[in-house]
Structure formats: structure tokens, C-alpha cells
Amino acid sequence: KQEVTQIPAALSVPEGENLVLNCSFTDSAIYNLQWFRQDPGKGLTSLLLIQSSQREQTSGRLNASLDKSSGRSTLYIAASQPGDSATYLCAVSGNTPLVFGKGTRLSVIA
């Protein structure tokens, strides 16, 4: 059974810092890994999708990496801004539909 863990559960940083969010999964037989953003009371916004054959994806200030063999992914956010404050969720798709971690709640302080 696929299990996804995200560390840390919460993170508070000053504006401008670079930061890394971590995601690990137990079953390496995945199709892809997605990172989502969730604002309070809102749905999920897809940030990045990494196919199982890829090592990383970039979008603006965001860079996600995937090491399938070790069951790990990281989301790197450069030059953080207060508008980046949200919960970030990692999810993997494989023989089962998307399985989510519990998320990392990020606060960027101005």
C-alpha cells in the first residue's frame, strides 16, 4: 500500500529565503508525482508534475526533483514571498490513483 510522508508539517520563514519541502513515498512503482498548492478554504492547484522517467521540473521560482529509486521528491522555492504562504501537498500516481501526503503548511513572513 502506497504511503506518502511530508516533512516538515509546518514551516515559517522570512521573506526572501530559499526553502525546500520534502516528500517521501514507499512504493517506487509510480507513473508520476504532483505537487499541489492549497490556500485556506480552497481547492488544490497543480504546481508541477514530474513523470516517472524525469528527474526534475521547473516553473518560475519552483523546482521539483524526483528520485524514484529512493522514493523521494523535493520542492524548492526560491526567493520566497508572502504570497507563497499556503499548504503544499505532494501526491503520487501509480497502480492506485493519487495518494497524498498530509502537506506542509508554509508561512512566509514579510
Place this chain on the structure above:
Amino acid sequence: EAGVAQSPRYKIIEKRQSVAFWCNPISGHATLYWYQQILGQGPKLLIQFQNNGVVDDSQLPKDRFSAERLKGVDSTLKIQPAKLEDSAVYLCASSLAAGGGNTEAFFGQGTRLTVV
């Protein structure tokens, strides 16, 4: 392109009442998912449809939850009767396919259900 549409956005009901949620996926997306997200947790899959057939409903509490996807497009999720522990956000998502390279999922805004 229009995103995944869900309604209502919010619903408050008393325990033992019934409630229904509606979802319209992105046009052309064959796969539709319903997820339940309890406060502080990640979303948990309730049911997955491929066109109008059920692919996975192993985590759907079938004694009180039901879902259908008529004509392979819109879907409804029903709870009858509701319990206090059903209070959660119900998220609908869709993707082009269920496997391979087209499984990027797009989510709606969700329906926040409060059972009192």
C-alpha cells in the same frame, strides 16, 4: 479552458439528513475522482470513474455514500444519512486518463460540508 466545476461550495446539514454534491469535469477528461479531505489531513480517495464505469471504490463507505457518473461526464456524490464525522471538504478531480502519461489531475474548488 474551463476547470473542474463543483457545487455547492458550502453546505450545513444536521446529522441523519442527506446531501448531494455535483461535479462537472474538464471537457474530454475520461477519469473522474472524488476525494474527502478532513481538516489537517491530505485528501483521501473515495471513488474513481473511468468514463461511466467505477474503477476503484474500495474506500467508499457504501452503507451511506453513493456516487454515479451518468453518460461519462457529470458526477454526483450522495451521503445518506450523514454522520458528524462526514464533516470535510469533498473534492472532485479529473484527468485525461487513469494511467500512463496522461494522469495529471486537476481539482475543483471543493464543497465544504459541515454536519451538526
